[in-house]
Amino acid sequence: MLTDLPIRKIIHIDMDAFYASVEQMDNPDLKGKPIAVGGGGKRGVISAASYEARKFGVKSAMSGNLAAKLCPDLIFVKTNFDRYIEISKKIRKIFFDYTDLVEPLSLDEAYLDVTKNKKGNPSASKIAEEIRARILNEIGLTASAGISINKFIAKVASDYNKPNGQKTVNPEEVIAFLEQLDIRKFYGVGKVTAEKMYQKGIFTGLDLKQKSIDYLDKHFGKSGHYYYHVVRGIHNSEVKPNRIRKSLAAERTFSENLSSEVFMLEKLEQIANEVSRRLNKSKVAGKTVTLKIKYSDFTLQTRSKTLPYFISDRNILLETAKDLLFQETLNNSVRLLGISISNLNIELSKKSEQKSVSVQLKFEF
Structure with missing residues (x-):
């Protein structure tokens, strides 16, 4: 029941077309124009699109070729992650003026728990307005926000x-x-x-709510419990300021399909170097190495191996990835390779016990 939920005031801040907006802010000539960040070149994939480009159906993860067909006037801009990280840090600094309970999801979005906040402001809605105004005035970008009693509803809102x-x-x-x-x-x-739910007559939250937990478990596996509870407003996950990283990865899409493992070794070495760099920068190591292979027909395959010890060394990482590559014959020519490492040596924090308290319906938001 909703009345069993913990009392929290959660804000989800989501920057508007973040990468594209940063590019438009830094280059006034791009303002008001359809732009795509990334996606240039023969095999490029778009990282972000401005709202002007989205009107034509251009969106992230779309190939640059398709985007150009949808929007002939589309302007491609190279990604500049150093700049996006710089701006993201400035935005988070604003967040921390209000609460230390900030959980970043990515460079452009985060949860904030302002139940008890540094401003002593009882209204989460007014705090969200103030944060958005500061981001606009101090940085020059717009942000959207959702405010509610838990992370799930705040993100949807x-x-x-x-x-x-x-x-x-x-x-x-x-x-x-x-x-x-x-x-x-x-x-x-x-x-x-969503398509599977449509086939079963589930189109709205009300439709979902009418399905039993057994029905949802049967048709949607372990996600069934999640759907059953969130549609009833039950989502007790706390805002975690120090989210535990579960894996590190890097991947490359090639300008030309590769048809031989021999041609892939150089690429694997580059990818292994990047993963190792990220591991050492984060001061972590892992045991499970996974090789990701995307074929020219876009089918995806993963191969994994768990070592008896933690590694971050690029040589061991590369040799393990090579073993996985030669483990079995490739199904087709390859357009993408990736290496990820999981089972990291980060001590998992003990799950906090959830306490049920009554929600006061007059709770000021």
Whole structure:
């Protein structure tokens, strides 16, 4: 029941078309124009698109070739991650003026728990307004926000009035909000799952709510419990300031398909070097090495090996990746290779015990 939820005031801040907006901010000539960050070249993939480009159907993870067909006037801009990281740090500095409970999800979004905040402001909605105004005035970018009693609802709400808007879902509005919500808007329901739900007559939160937990477990596996609870407003995950990294990875898409393992070794070495650099920078090591192979027909294959010891050394990483590459014959020519390392030597924090308390429906948001 909703009345068993912990009392929290959660804000989800999501920057608007972050990479593209940074590029438009730094180059005024790009303002108001359809731009794509990344995606240049014969095999490029888009990292982000401006809202002007999105009107034509251009979006992240789309090939540059397709994007150019959809939007002939599309301007391609090279990615500049150093700049995006620089801006992201400035944004997070603003967050920490309000609370230390900040959980970044990526460079452009984060959860904030402002139940108890440094400003002593009882209104999470007003805090979100103030943060968004500061990001605009001090940095020059717009952000959207969702505000509610837990992370799930706050994240869904942040997408409601994009760009440059916010939505608050008060405690007494949670159930009605979730019941009328299109199932595609539920965080964690991707395109494939949405299609599967449609086939079973599940189109809204209300439809989902009418399914038993046994039914959802049967048809959606371990995600069934998650769907059953979130549609009832139950999502007790706390904002974790120090999120535990589960893996590190790097990958490369090639300008030409590679048809022989011999031609892939040089690429693997480059990828292994990058993964090792990231491991050493983060001061972690891992035991499980996974090789990712995407073929020319876009089918994906992964091969993994768990070592008896933790590694971060690029030579061991490379040799393990080579073993995985030669483990079996390739199905086709290859367009992408990636190496990831998981089972990291980071001590998992003990899960905090969840305490159930009554939600006060007049709780000020």
